[in-house]
Amino acid sequence: MFTVLPAAGGYTMSENTKVIARIRRLMALGTRNSNPHEAARAVALAQRLMQRHGLTPDMLSLHDIQESVCQNLTSNAEKVPAWLSSLATVVCMATGCRCWFGWHIHTSCSGVKSVRRSLHFYGFSGRAEVALYIYTVLQRQLRADTDGQIAGYRKRRILKNTLRRRADQFREGWVSGVWQVLQSFAPSECENSMLQRWLAQRHTGDTLGNVNVRAAGKCRGDRAARVAGWLAGRDTEVHQGLTGAQAQQQITAGGCTHE
Incomplete structure (x- = not known):
């Protein structure tokens, strides 16, 4: 412990809450959508958002804490x-x-x-x-x-x-x-x-x-x-x-x- x-000073978490929420929705859409083309587009968009904002899967896990x-x-x-x-x-x-x-x-x-x-x-x-x-x-x-x-x-x-x-x-x-x-x-x-x-x-x-x-x-x-x-x-x-x-x-x- x-x-x-x-x-001195405070702190700010680096993750952008709104962006991560959108990435999660896209990932969920990609894994649950029965249409393979729509699922692929959702996952691709989620990955582009992650790259654009410098987010990794590990960071998304950190955000769950x-x-x-x-x-x-x-x-x-x-x-x-x-x-x-x-x-x-x-x-x-x-x-x-x-x-x-x-x-x-x-x-x-x-x-x-x-x-x-x-x-x-x-x-x-x-x-x-x-x-x-x-x-x-x-x-x-x-x-x-x-x-x-x-x-x-x-x-x-x-x-x-x-x-x-x-x-x-x-x-x-x-x-x-x-x-x-x-x-x-x-x-x-x-x-x-x-x-x-x-x-x-x-x-x-x-x-x-x-x-x-x-x-x-x-x-x-x-x-x-x-x-x-x-x-x-x-x-x-x-x-x-x-x-x-x-x-x-x-x-x-x-x-x-x-x-």
Whole structure:
């Protein structure tokens, strides 16, 4: 997993959406038309458009990769908490996506601006949208479960530092437990290659660095907090009809070829 280091400038994807849409329609006409002459003309026109605009079949596949962004993360720390990084990884493994952590400018209702963390999922065939949905649901549930666990700790006299560490231990255990709910979905070798190329193109001019992760600190009662988190995560329901194999059915559309 990567994080985008702060840099000047934005980005623009090189593909022309309207041109690619027209090429796709022509390609579809060429493969489905029963009249061989009309089919040949459609394919020839599509190829001329690709040559004119410098598009290749690989670029068309790259265009099928979509991005979904979460700008409401639980933590905005420079060092990403291990449980947050793990949760993003679990969602990627369950949806066949990839992700990276970035930054964005947040403007409050009062007009105050601040820099906050963002999480970007990217993948084929709408998988990024599913990944964002699953992540949002899980993050909300994790926050609620953590609040419930901390409420129990506050009834006793516990140091604030110990309280924070137990919360992190609970969260790490929770993410481990929630993995029992989801199933792994591995992209094909071809898709992995295309995803890597898309990421490089997406961040042309930017610097990608490894995520700086902060693991939960040890404290008195950390093991019990982690086990409690694991049990809570294991009992989590992503959504009615969107857990386990049913979630996988919604993200496995398509294969290595995306034309």
